[in-house]
Amino acid sequence: MNALEMKVANLVELSKVEVGYEEIPSIAPNEVLIKVEAVGICGSDIHYYKHGHIGKRTVQYPHIQGHECAGTVVEVGxxxxxxxxxxRVAVEPGVPCRTCEKCRSGKYNLCDEVVFLSTPPYKGTLRQYINHPEDYVFSIPDSLTFEEATLAEPLSVGIHALNRANLKPGMKVLIMGMGPVGLMAVxxxxxxxxxxxxxxxxxxHKLEVAKSLGATQTIEVSKQEIVENYFDVVIETSGAEQALASAVNSLKKGGKLVSIGFPRQQNVTLDLTTMLQKEIDLLTVYRYANAFPLAIKxxxxxxxxxxxxxxxxYVLDDISGAMEKACETHLDTIKVIVYLNESSL
Structure with a gap:
């Protein structure tokens, strides 16, 4: 590796990632160059790693993953x-066109031209340096570590879900699935x-972490039933049919079901009859918009x-171990962090 090169994590085939080298990117006048300090492994990274696609979005190898990112500005345009x-900054990974109807109405997460880091064909943040437009970069306080700041991305998903549900103080909320997004939604x-x-x-263990974040009731689904006809809002993070069915049953009349998780299959079954009889609102969440500043707060x-x-x-040189550990979502593993510019821990 020469002085103008950086290490990157290349996904080279299903379930195989290797450390490679690329040139450090140059920056445009409106961009900053960021030395990436920490990257969180996301559920979408696991999907691409294990399955090679999410819906119609398919990996073209080699591919660089990662989009939950924080680091240090080392050059400015x-x-x-x-x-x-x-x-010290956190990076919002989606950069929209800024001019289409969706962008101008504040729904830039739905922009057809959005460049979202790590979503094929765009490179992600599992590389030592990235260039990014300054208006999608946010300062973080010295009191927040880089690894904690990476959580701004999944927390923004939770904030967006609550905005979609128009959550009001005093409501009763059920959040299903305590992965990183579910915990951040708590x-x-x-x-x-x-x-x-x-x-x-x-x-x-994940339920105990949820309690520390403010959960007032924990339900271990293999041992406990979920009360029916009770909640104002249910946030479902897995996309599993059984979970969606439980969500519908747990909502009171006039309640709102907010679906975040991508299902494993393209189509899932919903009990539309019950939803009609209870007049349940079905709301879906795709990423987020205008949520990062509040997430950092x-x-x-x-x-x-x-x-x-x-x-x-993990460090970048052990990226294979990091990806395999991140796949252990059925165990106590919640969030795996990769340090991009450290050689050992």
């Missing part, structure tokens, strides 16, 4: 006004002052708790 060299729901926050999972408030979500850390 000539038109950049928000940042200076040395600033943190956001607590911040939004829900009256009750019930959570479900099959792993008791919530993380800074809860920094001593959210660190419980980070269960394993």
């Amino acid at each position: 000539s038109h950049v006004t928000k940042f200076s060299i040395g600033d 943190a956001a729901t607590n911040y939004f002052n829900a009256e009750e926050i019930a959570v479900t999972d099959m792993v008791s 919530i993380l800074n408030k809860l920094k001593d708790i959210t660190s419980n979500i980070i269960t394993s850390t």
Whole structure:
């Protein structure tokens, strides 16, 4: 590796990732160059790693994954006004066109031209340096570690879900599935002052972490039943048919089902008859829009708790181990962090 090269993690085939080398990217006038300090492994990374696609989006090998990212600004473009060299930042990975109807109406997450880091064919953040437009980069306080700051991305999904549900203080909320997005949704729901926050999972450790983030009731689904006709809002994070059926049954009349998780199959069955009789609103979530600043604020408030979500850390040279560990979602593994510019831990 020469002075102008950086290490990258190349997904070269299904379930096989190798360390390679690329040139450090140059920057446009409106961009900053970021030395990537920490990247969180996301559920979508696991999908691409194990299956090679999500829906119709298919990996073209080699592919660089990762989009939950924080780091340090090391170079600024000539038109950049928000940042200076040395600033600590978190990266919002989706950059839209900014001019289409969806962008101009504030729904830029639905922009047809969005460039989203790690979504094929775009490179992700599992590389030592990335270039990114300054308006999708956000300062983080010194009190927040880089690894904690990577959680701004999944937390933004939870915030967007609550915005879609129009959550009000005093509502009763059920959040199904305590992976990183589900846990971050618990943190956001607590911040939004829900009256009750019930959570479900099959792993008791994850339920305990949820309780530390503000859950008022934990339900280990293999041992306990979910109360029916009770909740104002259900946030479902797995996409599993059985979970969606339970969500419909648990909602009171006029309740809202917010679906976040991608199902394993293209089509799933919903009990539309019951949904009609209860007049349930079905809302879906695709990424997020205008949520990152609030996510960073919530993380800074809860920094001593959210660190419980980070269960394993790896360096880039051990990226294979990091990906395999991230796949152990049925165990105590919650969030795996990769350090991009450290040679050992």
